[in-house]
Amino acid sequence: MGYSFQFGPVFEQTDALLAGAWLTVQLSIGAMVLGLAVAILCALGRTSGPKPVRWLITAYVEVVRNTPFLVQIFLVFFGLPAAGIRLSPDMAALFAMVVNVGAYATEIIRAGIESIHKGQIEAGLALGLKRLQVFRYVVLKPALRTVYPALTSQFILLMLGSSVVSAISAEELTSIANNIQSQTFRSFEVYIVVTVIYLGLALAFSAAFAAIQRVAFGYADRR
């Protein structure tokens, strides 16, 4: 069985592939930043909010963590227009990614917050810090440092999982690959190239996260 690989038709589309990869990067970074904000708020609400708020956040986290991302995207993209909210594929993809990673990150950050000793908070208050300052400097920053590895691997899973948004034809990397394969019929070659690009992106993201860790949390190692 002879199969001759032809990567030529794939490499002719380098520009399209790069544009797709760029959108994947943008969607991922956007979802990481917004998702982190959502998660910090939810983790705060879940650890120290009133009971109904805690309940609501727990429900959000459990529902998102126990249903597939693909179904969440379908609900956002096909379901929301029925409620009168119409989003473009890119915006729907971003929204679904934020909702998804927000839930996972909430759980991770909550674990970090709960790892902070109560005495630390009391000490912070005794030193005359305001409650918000205590949360920011005494609770949140050390908590984020503790859970940073878990958080960043969740972010990389998010980036890889973003390939699923091609199902609603947001024009990211996988979607571009689908277009190319339907034009050139070199399916195997296209997906090999795109898989390698994803692998490169994953490595680049983990290198970037390591650099951020040195800058943001390096203080703990410089004693």
Add this chain to the structure above:
Amino acid sequence: MIRPFGYNEFLFILTAAQWTLALSAIAFLGGAIVGLGIALARTSTIKPLRLASTSYIQLFQGTPLLMQLFLVFFGATVLGFDVNPWAAAALGLTLNASAFLGEIWRGCIQAVPKGQWEAAGALGLRYPGRMMYVILPQAAKIALPPTVGFLVQLIKSTSLAAIIGFTELTRAGQIINNATFKPFLVFSIVAAIYFAMCWPLSLLSTYLERRLSAPAR
């Protein structure tokens, strides 16, 4: 023509859930067998084996599952096999699951105290005996909570088989949605069925984790 959403449509979606369960079961079984091999290779003293299994895990954890499914699906055709989406999905998910289980179980094997390993050696057990009678039974206890947790991830992952055209729960939802144009209702039901499968496992995993860590100290 738009079909109304009735009992039959609901039943169609619900019966498709059995394919989700079947796919999960096959991928878990296959993934467990290959994954055990990966975990043993990862913890072995033979360097090439360690290197190969590490790259295998890196490759599967560093690329999207969807790409892996596409590559299996189209790659099998290249090799001259005529695969249906069912076989491609089962194979792709098995490979993916084996990488994740291999990495989880590596940690569990390494979590067994080193003294156990040395004691087994002192008793004259060779590698197979040490592993089978001393290390793996203890590692299995540690491995149970994260393995159940991974099962949740696996069940959710099977939804990607819908994209390569295998009719499981998510694809059934798409089919019914295309006929009834009730996306919110249809995908809410689909999500609810996934939730009903995954949530008990999530709770079980948390419970097992708590029970495991409680009496230890």
